[in-house]
Structure formats: C-alpha cells, structure tokens
Amino acid sequence: MEKITSSSENMKKRKFTEGQDRPELQKAIEEIVDSGFLGVQLRVHDEKGEWVGSAGVSRLGEATKPPTNGHFRIGSNTKTFTATVVLQLVAEGRIGLDDSVVDYLPEFGLDRRITVRMLLQHTSGVFNFTGEYYEDGTVVPGITWQGQEWVENRFKTYRPEELVRLALSRPLRFDPGTDWSYSNTNYVLARLLIEKVTGCSLAEEMQRLILGPLGLLGTVVPDTQPEIPEPHAHAYYRYEDAGEQKTVDITSQNPSWISTGGDMISTTQDLHTFISALMGGKLLPAPLLAEMCKPYPKIGYGLGVFVQDVGPNGECTIITHNGGISGYAALMYSTPDGxxxxxxxxxxxxxxxxxxxxxxxxxxxxxxxxxFGGGHAESADAADLASNQD
Known part of the structure; x- marks a missing residue:
C-alpha cells in the first residue's frame, strides 16, 4: 500500500487549479436542476485539475445555492466504505474472505454456504429487508421506508440485529453463490461481522482504518443520530394526506432504518479523497484491491463497487457506487487508478x-x-434513486 496523504495536504497541492472555467460542467449540473431537482454540488478531478461548482437551491423557497462542500447523506456509497473496512480486516488476518459468516455470527443461524465474499458481492441470496422486487413483478415488502407512515415515524430507532432477523424470517432468494441480487441486509451483516471480530463499533473501526488516516473530517457514521452537520442542503418528501399534497423537510431523520445499507454522511471532497485513495492502492494491498474490482459477470458488481465499461466501444473502465436516500442522491465515480x-x-x-x-x-x-469521455453509464446502481432503498 502507498503512503496515505491527508485531504488537507492534497488541498494545498491543488489550490492553484481550483475554480477553472469549465462551462460544460456548469451547464450539466444546471440541466439537472432544470429536469426537476432542487440542487446539485459537483466536484471533478481530472487532467485539467479540480473543478467545483453548484447549481439550484439549498432549500425550498430560498435562492441560496447548495454549498460546494456541504454535507449530505450518501446512501449506498456507505457500502463501499464498509466493504473496504471488511477487506482491511481480511488484510490484518482477522477475517477470511471465503469463510462462512455463520462461524463469526452464529446467533443468526445463517446458511453455512454464505461466505463473507457473498455478503460484499450480493450473492448470498439473503432477503433484502427494505423489500424484494422480483422479475415477474411480485413485490414482497420489508420495513416501511416511504410514504406518510415513514415520514411520521422517521425518528424511530431500528437496531441492526432487528433488520437482520426480519430478513432472515423470509426465504433465501436463491441458493448462496448461484446468482446476484442487491440486498441491504448483506451490509448490515457486514457491520455486525466487523463489530463482532473487533469488539469495537463500526464507527470506531471506520475512524481507525479510513477516516483518521485520510483526514476525512466531514464524514460521519451516524448510527441513530438524526442531524447532518452544517453546512448542508435540504432534502424533502412529498406525500398525500386526506387528498392534500404535503411537502416535509426530511433532512433530519434517524437513519438506523437503513443502517449500513446506506446511513453515512459525507462531502464531495471526502468522497473524492476516499475513492481516489482506495483506487490508488492506499487503503488495501494490491491483491485485495484486485478482488474488490473483480466484477460478478451477471451485473458487474465487485466487492462493494460497480465496475463499468463506458464509452462508445467500452474503452473506459470506471469504478463506482451511487446512493439514494430520502431526498438525497450521492454520486461517486473513479478511474481504476484513482x-x-x-x-x-x-x-x-x-x-x-x-x-x-x-x-x-x-x-x-x-x-x-x-x-469520462462519452458513452452510456447504464448501471444497476443508477436504480438507487429509483428504488430509494439505500
């Protein structure tokens, strides 16, 4: 692994490139706002340097733009952070990637065929506690995560064990290791695995292994904490009550309903520092980074990341994970070298x-x-906002 450079040191190196005129990027985020979104904050690092900008509004009824390095809920980008911690513990010899999860978490009675790798790659077959959507159109609900009922109970606390037991009360979607299906339950199990093996909370291990070494001061593992640090743009939810449309500010909520499926908070600067360091070999040994970026053939998902070929002829590979959660969407893309x-x-x-x-x-x-140079970025993680489960 390479020497880790803090985000503050990186900022000093880049300060002379910030604010470059990139009208095509500003136009792109303004078009996002024009398509119906409230606001966008964007950060790009490429051969032209660093570009940071925002468009739209930070909150309804006001004209102030979103802060260019504001805090936001990152949804399923949480999975990439969590997978990285698991793989770091594999590097420390404390977890075996192909070990049976039941050997670490016997209290849940998991199928012995389910391995740590299957959790990180969504090939375990374990039911998704936010609901399953089958190819024939069948929907099997899980916990309540939308509508008026969710809005009115958005400060309720769920414990991760509760979410796992709900999921395990339903049959496996398929035999472990035989197929792929996105399940937030996999990553709640990964959280419990981390905590069981280390004897520390996920937040403590995240701080030890990622946030501290990279200087990610804007990134939070909130557990049940409802508030987002300032500054931040606001998120909203619209629902119908007795025939009347109501719009509620849901920026503040208890994210324990999604847990490690998508509860973390970060900034565009911290997400850049994280994904660049991860892909640049600063967090994982080369063999484990290669395992992380080895895609499952059916969907192109590695261990906590999507691996996509983009461009007219698929000439550019990108590593990504996006997230959508209750009025926020988070985007995180990188070239394989960061x-x-x-x-x-x-x-x-x-x-x-x-x-x-x-x-x-x-x-x-x-x-x-x-x-990244053209082509369609069609991916399963683009559905994170569509499903809004993470």
Missing part, C-alpha cells in the same frame, strides 16, 4: 411515485459522459 474522479450530491423532493428516477438516470449519463 487519477480521475467525479463526486456529487443532488438534493430533491422525494415522493412515493419516485417521479424523478428517469431524470436521475439521464443526469448520471450526462455527467459521466462529460467527465
């Missing part, structure tokens, strides 16, 4: 109809095209 990154946050008015899902996918394609 030299070029795109990190962003979008704040918006969410609703049960997920009416901005198509606009979100178009926004992803436009931004990836601008930064």
């Amino acid at each position: 030299s070029k990154t795109l990190t962003a946050s979008i704040n918006y008015v969410d609703d049960v109809a997920m009416s901005l899902a198509v606009a979100f996918q178009k926004a992803l394609q436009r931004l990836v095209n601008e930064v």
Whole structure:
C-alpha cells in the first residue's frame, strides 16, 4: 500500500487549479436542476485539475445555492466504505474472505454456504429487508421506508440485529453463490461481522482504518443520530394526506432504518479523497484491491463497487457506487487508478411515485459522459434513486 496523504495536504497541492472555467460542467449540473431537482454540488478531478461548482437551491423557497462542500447523506456509497473496512480486516488476518459468516455470527443461524465474499458481492441470496422486487413483478415488502407512515415515524430507532432477523424470517432468494441480487441486509451483516471480530463499533473501526488516516473530517457514521452537520442542503418528501399534497423537510431523520445499507454522511471532497485513495492502492494491498474490482459477470458488481465499461466501444473502465436516500442522491465515480474522479450530491423532493428516477438516470449519463469521455453509464446502481432503498 502507498503512503496515505491527508485531504488537507492534497488541498494545498491543488489550490492553484481550483475554480477553472469549465462551462460544460456548469451547464450539466444546471440541466439537472432544470429536469426537476432542487440542487446539485459537483466536484471533478481530472487532467485539467479540480473543478467545483453548484447549481439550484439549498432549500425550498430560498435562492441560496447548495454549498460546494456541504454535507449530505450518501446512501449506498456507505457500502463501499464498509466493504473496504471488511477487506482491511481480511488484510490484518482477522477475517477470511471465503469463510462462512455463520462461524463469526452464529446467533443468526445463517446458511453455512454464505461466505463473507457473498455478503460484499450480493450473492448470498439473503432477503433484502427494505423489500424484494422480483422479475415477474411480485413485490414482497420489508420495513416501511416511504410514504406518510415513514415520514411520521422517521425518528424511530431500528437496531441492526432487528433488520437482520426480519430478513432472515423470509426465504433465501436463491441458493448462496448461484446468482446476484442487491440486498441491504448483506451490509448490515457486514457491520455486525466487523463489530463482532473487533469488539469495537463500526464507527470506531471506520475512524481507525479510513477516516483518521485520510483526514476525512466531514464524514460521519451516524448510527441513530438524526442531524447532518452544517453546512448542508435540504432534502424533502412529498406525500398525500386526506387528498392534500404535503411537502416535509426530511433532512433530519434517524437513519438506523437503513443502517449500513446506506446511513453515512459525507462531502464531495471526502468522497473524492476516499475513492481516489482506495483506487490508488492506499487503503488495501494490491491483491485485495484486485478482488474488490473483480466484477460478478451477471451485473458487474465487485466487492462493494460497480465496475463499468463506458464509452462508445467500452474503452473506459470506471469504478463506482451511487446512493439514494430520502431526498438525497450521492454520486461517486473513479478511474481504476484513482487519477480521475467525479463526486456529487443532488438534493430533491422525494415522493412515493419516485417521479424523478428517469431524470436521475439521464443526469448520471450526462455527467459521466462529460467527465469520462462519452458513452452510456447504464448501471444497476443508477436504480438507487429509483428504488430509494439505500
């Protein structure tokens, strides 16, 4: 692994490149706002240097733009952080990647065929506690995570064990290791695995292994904490109550309902520092980084990251994980060597109809095209906002 340089040191090195005129990037984020979103903050690091900008508004009814390095909920980007901690513990010899999870967490009675690798790659077959959507159109609900009922109970505390036991009360979706299906339960189990092996909270291990070494002062593992540090843009939820449309500020909520499926808070600067360091070999030994970026053939998902080929002829490979959670979307893209990154946050008015899902996918394609050289960025993680489960 390479020497870790703190984000403050990196900022000093880059300060002379900030604020470069990149009208195509500013236009791209303004078009996202025009398509129905409230605000966007974008950070790009490439061969032209660093560009940071924002568009739209930070909150409804006001004209102030989103802060260019504001805090936001990162949704399923949490999975990349969590997978990295698991792999760091593998590097320390404390976890075996192909060990049976039941040997570490016997209290849940997991199928012995489920390995640590399967949790990180979503090949365990374990039911998704936020609900399952089957190819024939069948929907099997899990916990309540949308609508008026969720809004009114958004400060409720769930414990990770509770979420896991709910999921394990349902049958496996498929035999472990035989297929792929995105399940937030896998990453709540990964959290419990980390805590069992280390005897420390996930937040403590995240601080020891990632946040501290990289100087990620804007990144938070909130557990049940409802507030987002200032500065931040606001997120909203719209629902119908007795025939009347209501819009509620849901910036403050207890994220324990999603747990390690998508509860973390960060900034575009910290996400850049993290994904650049990870892909640059500063957090994992080369063999484990290679395992992380080895995609499952069906979907192109490695261990906590999507691996995509973009461009007209698939000439550019990118490593990514995006997230959507209750009025926030988070974008995180990098080249495999960490030299070029795109990190962003979008704040918006969410609703049960997920009416901005198509606009979100178009926004992803436009931004990836601008930064990484063209082509369609069609990916399963683009559905994070559409499903809004993480």
